[in-house]
Amino acid sequence: MITGKNYIGNTLSANGVVTYQTLNPKLNTPNPTSFVEATSEEIDLAVALASQAFDAYQNISGDKRSAFLHAIADEIEALGDTLVETYMSETGLPEGRAKGERGRTLGQLRMFGDLVKTEDWRNPTISGEANELRQYLIPLGPVVVFGASNFPLAYSTAGGDTASALAAGCPVIVKSHPMHAGTGELVASAIQKAAQNTEMPKGVFSNLNSAGIEVGVQLVKHPMVKAVGFTGSIRGGRALYDLASQRDEPIPVFAEMGSINPVIITQKALEARASEIAQTYANSITLGVGQFCTNPGLILGIKSAELTIFINDLGEKTAAIDAHCMLHPNIHTAYEKNGEAVINQPDARVVAVHQGEIEENYAQAKISTVSGDAFLKNPKLHQEVFGPFSLVVQCDDDNQLLQIISQLEGQLTGTILAEKEDYKDLSPLVERLQNRVGRIIFNGVPTGVAVVDAMTHGGPYPASTDSRFTAVGNQAIKRWVRLFSYQGFPEELLPGFLK
Template sequence: MITGKNYIGNTLSAKGSKTYQTFNPKANTKNTTSFVEATPEEIDAAVALASQAFDTYQKVSGAKRAEFLNTIADEMEALGDTLVDMYVSESGLPEGRAKGERGRTLGQLRMFADLIQTEDWRNPTISGEHNELRQYLIPLGPVVVFGASNFPLAYSTAGGDTASALAAGCPVIVKSHPMHAGTGELVASAIQRAAEKTGMPDGVFSNLNSAGIEVGVQLVKHPKVKAVGFTGSIKGGRALYDLAAERDEPIPVFAEMGSINPVIITQNAVEARASEIAQTYADSITLGVGQFCTNPGLIIGVASTEFTNFINDLGEKTAAIDANCMLHPNIHTAYEKNGKSVISQPDATIVAVHQGTVEENYAQAKITTVSGDAFLKNSKLHQEVFGPFSLVVQCKNEAQLLEIISTLEGQLTGTIIAQEEDYKDLSPLIERLQNRVGRIVFNGVPTGVAVVDAMTHGGPYPASTDSRFTAVGNQSIKRWVRPFSFQDFPEQLLPEFLKNQ
């Protein structure tokens, strides 16, 4: 079933000479299939086909596009254990995680299908105060989606970016992530079958292989591409953003990038339930080997004997959790390198590290602490360490804690752990956090992103490149559309849902 070829619409293609293989980090060996990297000719063909498909696809009814999305979900589900086994072999993640993420991916597809059954999502608006104006949302055109390393299904080939773009009426070209190209091809085959079964135009979806950056660069620079979706590193997302801005016709790049997700714990909370909080956060820091964009990488409190005891307890509980396999040797290497960079900074102290022998590509969880003064003076302490790592900052007082929040870069989430007696004093903290994050969690953990209408998965730069949008939930469809107005139009020339009812 796996061919290693590129999907150019409904056609399989392998014209290039450059090949690569995925890697099984748990077995510490390459997987067997060779994937053929897309050539410039194949990239041009995919984009040209997507542009042609857009002429037709943007006119397809919402109900028919919904049938397409539901059929994608059906075809993915029909892959059964074949998809799960491929996911596990390319990620090192357990079967339970694969099945859970598959369920989320199918749910996202069906959620967008439900959304577009009517045209209400287009926000049709009629105004007659001056001229007769009727406005609605229309799709942008072909969208390029970059698969994410840490979510081979939910943020990749048929993930939230692809599902929302297809729902909006935009053809999609996926730049498959090289770490899970086999998983990507299986999903691409499901999308292709769904497109054919539901009569979608050839080119509504393509899937291109690439081990490096060249294919992605060419896609973003292509004049017929109209928007980009990306989940990954700050370096990668910013590079794509700059490329898109330098085009003769600049296009939007909706990139979800780095975040350390600050967690603020009040003194009252520490005194009331330190052990409970320590266990909750040890579990959250190590969940999925810390390979979530919402991993709590920064914990902040005011220095006290109780807070010191909490830090030590958090370290012990975190270090006691079994080490697990990271997604790829390169990600494990980066984790070790970035962790050492933080730990080696002046005034940084290691609280605890997972002990014992660990297998190749397995991550040892780490808790480190530093003073508020040192954190404010040293921007290297603010960097994300992607993996089971958290830095605890001990502030000298509440004023310094608020100052630290104000100096942070943009984040996806912020969390407040507090007691009811703290409520009267929390407004300044909430206001500071609200200016730095996309979502505030209260007395919980940031890991776990609900796919619902009210979810904001985004935030001020560099959490995302445009904090006005979310990458999760029904509202994420708004990334791929623009407002358009008809003025003084005869009613018979208007779309049905803009006519007088």
């Protein structure tokens, strides 16, 4: 049952007077539950409990933390249709997307549970004279996780940040996203139940409601908080990063932010399969109404008759795809505003827009194009348009294409579409792209992020605040730990796996 209250340790709390409701974007009407925003005192209590819990939780065996994570997955699964229906009512997304994201969330929890069953993930290392140095990874302390607007399950309450932090031995306080607070509360109830059933310390998890920024600001500034996880806008992530840097004790903020994910198409690829690429990318641009952080928002090619044909074909195929509801009216408004800001720049031209009547909060897919020279001179053309939008840049030659890539801000992904005949000439492009992105896709699409060990989901700023880490896969656990060494300790005083 959704109560609208805050989950603080093992208790429900609603001492505040500020309330808000989520919105059904398809119906454009409020959902029934009123959520009570956490008070300053409730925030302090949640952090104090997390700090107390850390003393015990960091020393709980991997087997027990593993059982906790598996129990969370089981309890979320047990929510059944209630969770799916709530998700749909708060996002406007279809049942298939809800179930798919739930499956990914359960998979992540169980993956991290399996990872920490043994202590190998801590990378225990023994060296030095007479083996007197013993090094391993230890958890940082209480972590604050901000729910993401576009992934209510996989990047929010029990998403990858929470799962990896709990796996590492860090208690977690979630600042629930106001657009899907009901979905967040249902998941929080599952985590709370799992914590009690597996006898985890009180305060190992809390979930706080907030419609504004005040709760998040207080959490990041709280001296007992030791790290932050965030997925969202550049503006929001940078604000949290700056707050954390200004503390008396600065703490890391692992923020995944904006990305336009450049796609480079070679001339030979256009000659061989332009129509196929156009259909594949029309589908990718509109997938999930373009509300993925890996949405291909920028396509680069060299001016030619084939590129012109491709641009028009991409426009037609994208515009022909049915419009769908965006996550929230605010996101839809931002999509329209930011798209217009790009389209209205000098030399930019609209290729195609989805036609026909659309319902409120539904997005019209758009394809635009611009010259390479104009793109280089105008940073406003580099901005992310969150939604089903892509800008095709017509470069004069290979040198200009490489220049454009060099001047791009950091990105999560880059994609190369090429033929075998291109291989001998691709090294400069790969090297230039490698310096600007966290992952290069070859002859594929950037949408779709596999939850596996070798996945890099991060990149140079502003794709993320620390390009040394990934937010997806088992290596995401490394964000919440630090290196620690014992020197000259008797074996009796060492952890078992360091003896």
